[in-house]
Amino acid sequence: MGGINLHKIKEIIKNNSNIIFLLVAIAIVTNIVIVYTFVYIFSDKEKDVEEINIKSVTQKSPIVVELSEDLQKENTLQNKNDQNSESDENQENYPTGNSKYYIKVNLKTQTVNIYQKDEINRYSIPVKTMLCSTGEYTPKSGKYKITTYKQEWLGLQGNVYGQYCTQIVGNILFHSVPYLEKYNPSSLEYWEYDKLGQDVSLGCIRLTVENAKWIYDNCDAGTRSRILFIR
Secondary structure, three states: OOOOOHHHHHHHHHHOHHHHHHHHHHHHHHHHHHHHHHHHHHHHHHHHHHHHHHHHHHOOOOOOOOOOHHHHHHHHHHHHHHHHOOOOHHHOOOOEOOOOEEEEEEOOOOEEEEEEEOOOOEEEEEEEEEEOEOEOOOOOOEEEEOOOOEEEEEEEOOOEEEEEEEEEEOOEEEEEOOEOOOOOHHHEOHHHHOOOOOOOEOOOEEEOHHHHHHHHHHOOOOOEEEEEOOO
16 A cells, blocks of 8 residues: 655645635635624524514504503502592602603603602702604503613614614603614604604604603613603
């Protein structure tokens, strides 16, 4: 049996070095493309699932919200109080809590009112009032807490996009007036911007970009948000 002729192998490699180098380079590039494709597909799928889960917020179907047991009890009590109370918002006792701000959404005036705490820990100091647009499926009353879910850009129903999206509960979000194109500030739907102050959304609470960003930046998870209709 003859041994391996190393000299011949070296000669073959030397004579075909360019081809071998090219094949190695192609193999490396192919592997890189496969890895990046795999990562892109799976990250895109996760994004699609995320957007589909939140996108249902804007579909014209009954909104289903999931609340903790404590919030369910608070809402049941609050609904009873609302039914027995007069229309004056000032009759409500000032709430207290641990978060920096308290958000109150007034469906009658289509405003979002932000409060901070006074010296005795009550949310009695007005900080900002924001014009908003709510909709048919916005909860008509209830107490909620801002969740950890936030997205700077998010696909919405109707092939539009919301900027500075902050989840209130279930399918209900604070977000900007819609855009026609993602990442394109010039594609803001100005005709929807002109409707702020009107009940025209499908369920989310629309705001100006500036105000949506303010909530996005300043209202952390756990910030209490009350939605009410003052008659």
